[in-house]
Amino acid sequence: MPGPAPLSAVTGLPVVAMVGGGQLARMTHQAAVALGQSLRVLSAGPDESAAQVTGDVRIGAHDDLAALLDLAEGATVVTFDHEHVPTDHLHALERAGHRVAPGPAALVHAQDKLVLREALAAAGEPQPAWARVSTVHGVTAFADEVGWPVVLKTPRGGYDGKGVFVVHGPDEVADLLERHGVLLAEERVGMVRELSAQVARSPFGQVAVWPVVETVQRDGVCAEVIAPAPDLAEERAALAQELAVRIADRLGVVGMLAVELFETADGVLVNELAMRPHNSGHWTIEGSRTSQFEQHLRAVLDYPLGSTAMTVPVAVMANVLGGAASEPEWTGPGLDERIHHLMAHWPDVKLHWYGKAQRPGRKLGHLTALGDDLAEVRARAVAAARYLADGVVDPAFAFAEEH
Amino acid sequence: MPGPAPLSAVTGLPVVAMVGGGQLARMTHQAAVALGQSLRVLSAGPDESAAQVTGDVRIGAHDDLAALLDLAEGATVVTFDHEHVPTDHLHALERAGHRVAPGPAALVHAQDKLVLREALAAAGEPQPAWARVSTVHGVTAFADEVGWPVVLKTPRGGYDGKGVFVVHGPDEVADLLERHGVLLAEERVGMVRELSAQVARSPFGQVAVWPVVETVQRDGVCAEVIAPAPDLAEERAALAQELAVRIADRLGVVGMLAVELFETADGVLVNELAMRPHNSGHWTIEGSRTSQFEQHLRAVLDYPLGSTAMTVPVAVMANVLGGAASEPEWTGPGLDERIHHLMAHWPDVKLHWYGKAQRPGRKLGHLTALGDDLAEVRARAVAAARYLADGVVDPAFAFAEEH
Numbered sequence: 001m002p003g004p005a006p007l008s009a010v011t012g013l014p015v016v017a018m019v020g021g022g023q024l025a026r027m028t029h030q031a032a033v034a035l036g037q038s039l040r041v042l043s044a045g046p047d048e049s050a051a052q053v054t055g056d057v058r059i060g061a062h063d064d065l066a067a068l069l070d071l072a073e074g075a076t077v078v079t080f081d082h083e084h085v086p087t088d089h090l091h092a093l094e095r096a097g098h099r100v101a102p103g104p105a106a107l108v109h110a111q112d113k114l115v116l117r118e119a120l121a122a123a124g125e126p127q128p129a130w131a132r133v134s135t136v137h138g139v140t141a142f143a144d145e146v147g148w149p150v151v152l153k154t155p156r157g158g159y160d161g162k163g164v165f166v167v168h169g170p171d172e173v174a175d176l177l178e179r180h181g182v183l184l185a186e187e188r189v190g191m192v193r194e195l196s197a198q199v200a201r202s203p204f205g206q207v208a209v210w211p212v213v214e215t216v217q218r219d220g221v222c223a224e225v226i227a228p229a230p231d232l233a234e235e236r237a238a239l240a241q242e243l244a245v246r247i248a249d250r251l252g253v254v255g256m257l258a259v260e261l262f263e264t265a266d267g268v269l270v271n272e273l274a275m276r277p278h279n280s281g282h283w284t285i286e287g288s289r290t291s292q293f294e295q296h297l298r299a300v301l302d303y304p305l306g307s308t309a310m311t312v313p314v315a316v317m318a319n320v321l322g323g324a325a326s327e328p329e330w331t332g333p334g335l336d337e338r339i340h341h342l343m344a345h346w347p348d349v350k351l352h353w354y355g356k357a358q359r360p361g362r363k364l365g366h367l368t369a370l371g372d373d374l375a376e377v378r379a380r381a382v383a384a385a386r387y388l389a390d391g392v393v394d395p396a397f398a399f400a401e402e403h
Numbered sequence: 404m405p406g407p408a409p410l411s412a413v414t415g416l417p418v419v420a421m422v423g424g425g426q427l428a429r430m431t432h433q434a435a436v437a438l439g440q441s442l443r444v445l446s447a448g449p450d451e452s453a454a455q456v457t458g459d460v461r462i463g464a465h466d467d468l469a470a471l472l473d474l475a476e477g478a479t480v481v482t483f484d485h486e487h488v489p490t491d492h493l494h495a496l497e498r499a500g501h502r503v504a505p506g507p508a509a510l511v512h513a514q515d516k517l518v519l520r521e522a523l524a525a526a527g528e529p530q531p532a533w534a535r536v537s538t539v540h541g542v543t544a545f546a547d548e549v550g551w552p553v554v555l556k557t558p559r560g561g562y563d564g565k566g567v568f569v570v571h572g573p574d575e576v577a578d579l580l581e582r583h584g585v586l587l588a589e590e591r592v593g594m595v596r597e598l599s600a601q602v603a604r605s606p607f608g609q610v611a612v613w614p615v616v617e618t619v620q621r622d623g624v625c626a627e628v629i630a631p632a633p634d635l636a637e638e639r640a641a642l643a644q645e646l647a648v649r650i651a652d653r654l655g656v657v658g659m660l661a662v663e664l665f666e667t668a669d670g671v672l673v674n675e676l677a678m679r680p681h682n683s684g685h686w687t688i689e690g691s692r693t694s695q696f697e698q699h700l701r702a703v704l705d706y707p708l709g710s711t712a713m714t715v716p717v718a719v720m721a722n723v724l725g726g727a728a729s730e731p732e733w734t735g736p737g738l739d740e741r742i743h744h745l746m747a748h749w750p751d752v753k754l755h756w757y758g759k760a761q762r763p764g765r766k767l768g769h770l771t772a773l774g775d776d777l778a779e780v781r782a783r784a785v786a787a788a789r790y791l792a793d794g795v796v797d798p799a800f801a802f803a804e805e806h
Contacts, residue, residue, distance in 0.1 A: 036756030353439030
């Protein structure tokens with residue numbers, strides 16, 4: 001076991017080190033500042049999203065053990081803005097006396113979809129029919145049970161729809177197996193929609209749960225998050241929350257856990273897990289008394305958790321993915337000018353811009369709209385995001401050029 | 404006039420440079436991160452509040468012109484977390500082609516109380532009776548009109564009750580005049596309480612106004628801020644807001660303006676001005692749709708201003724001043740442990756800790772409580788702040804040791 005947790009000599013407060021310099025680390029840093037801290041980040045380069053905004057930046061790779069050990073030195077705890085650190089390195093950090101949260105035994109369930117499927121099966125939790133496949137025969141045998149198409153997933157490394165393949169017959173399978181070796185095969189679930197249940201758990205065992213949200217995907221990427229999930233039966237919401245708490249407890253999660261769910265006619269099935277702040281929780285910055293970023297810090301530090309009460313009846317988050325305005329041939333208003341127009345037109349929509357270079361398809365930022373009326377709040381968030389991404393003015397929100 | 408405003412080559416967005424590395428810069432940085440920016444700060448040392456948490460830190464003095472010019476180079480605009488930059492240096496920055504917000508002609512009214520009194524007199528705005536005094540005779544002549552005691556203030560450099568002297572007769576005056584030369588003499592106002600009216604103003608001339616708040620002082624230092632000011636007549640609140648807007652317009656303020664007011668039986672009188680985010684506006688981080696820190700950035704960048712709607716019926720901010728727990732002989736729970744207990748007991752009180760070394764009397768952080776019921780919200784904020792500052796558990800909030 002590690003000794004007493006190191007604290008900053010300047011502030012007398014913890015130093016949290018985060019592996020990864022993306023927008024999740026960036027927003028975690030904002031939360032750390034309020035808690036008297038400053039996030040230390042391991043970033044692949046100085047221009048990454050979090051590296052731009054925090055003082056203690058270590059440039060290095062998340063799979064370089066020396067860089068990880070340097071990051072951990074003097075930090076109270078090491079945590080993550082992604083799942084890509086090799087498990088062996090996490091064990092090595094622990095052996096060197098560093099606190100790692102979530103620990104490797106928990107985190108592997110967010111890293112490896114096959115490990116997750118096995119754990120959920122052992123626990124009897126609801127999930128799609130699945131099989132571990134390494135041969136075409138294996139896939140066709142599975143398809144004989146669940147029918148085509150079958151969803152094939154790389155066990156590790158996938159995100160935002162990458163590493164996910166919908167195959168409609170055996171002849172689409174061989175290439176994938178040759179490229180990836182072992183795959184996870186899943187039934188294609190006849191789902192109504194996708195939900196996300198987020199909880200935080202501390203080493204002490206305290207758990208805090210947010211309202212279940214609906215996540216709206218476009219092309220496999222999260223486009224919108226609606227909190228709370230509209231028209232979700234109270235009983236089903238409670239079941240989803242209890243499921244998330246059970247998983248957090250059973251796996252020994254420390255920090256944030258997002259349980260991504262398929263909602264079907266009959267209930268919910270676990271799709272996958274993230275053990276960090278997650279896109280489905282960005283709405284909590286304004287929409288909940290405690291944001292997922294602050295809560296992640298509280299949890300990994302074993303601070304008591306904050307209130308998850310919503311601050312408004314409805315919060316809708318819309319991602320801004322690089323669109324027409326990120327194309328090289330774009331001749332419309334530049335980013336700074338678009339932000340001017342956005343602010344003029346929607347003075348109560350909250351902007352979170354990640355400071356990245358604009359590229360088509362890239363998650364560049366997000367917007368949160370808040371209010372009472374779901375349809376109105378959602379239309380506002382989506383129109384604002386579309387304007388920022390594509391420079392397209394929704395006719396319902398047409399506005400004069402203010403400048 | 405300056406040429407086109409420089410933007411960051413990495414992000415395509417503005418770079419705001421702030422003179423001063425205190426908590427106001429620290430919290431402005433948090434707001435800048437959401438807008439895709441990172442605050443550049445000029446800090447007296449690397450351990451100052453803002454210097455700990457942002458990447459682009461220049462170490463230097465606010466009265467060193469070379470340091471100011473270096474700070475301004477490549478920045479879109481230069482702004483301030485205090486009023487202490489010499490006016491000549493501000494003019495020099497402008498002459499070198501840099502944008503300065505607020506500009507020197509406006510800022511001098513927050514720097515020099517005599518200049519403010521003259522400007523308000525010329526504008527016919529309500530203020531205490533006052534006189535410019537440099538002799539004992541001048542003070543006694545003024546006291547003949549308004550009665551003793553008289554309040555003497557140093558025109559420049561005072562804050563948090565420093566540079567303010569209540570004198571009860573002529574024999575207390577000579578020493579002060581010898582030490583300070585010219586002073587501002589003011590009647591001691593028979594006030595009911597102190598209020599603050601905050602507005603933001605952009606170069607375009609847009610103005611945004613928050614609800615008028617009550618500021619509760621202890622020993623000349625702000626202890627609590629209650630938003631909105633309880634039982635303030637609607638008409639009087641509107642008059643105070645209009646007064647703040649008129650002052651912002653007339654002086655050409657760019658950025659945040661706090662108009663500190665004395666409320667008397669008959670109305671309001673202007674006490675002094677701050678042209679930057681101000682302690683009386685910290686409640687806006689959670690209590691308003693747009694915080695004063697985001698609004699200051701929007702204003703100095705000539706972005707359209709954000710909504711100032713309150714997010715809750717009542718917000719109370721309590722400052723945490725270094726108290727018993729900051730004394731060298733303190734043997735109770737350390738800061739990190741006190742934060743644990745604070746979070747356990749008040750899971751919905753929001754902490755803002757400035758990362759400073761603890762010293763008695765120093766502003767170390769603040770807490771914000773939110774809700775519907777004024778008495779309950781206020782009791783919660785004050786008890787939480789008292790626990791953090793003094794380690795004293797209010798009997799009304801007695802709690803078991805959770806750890």
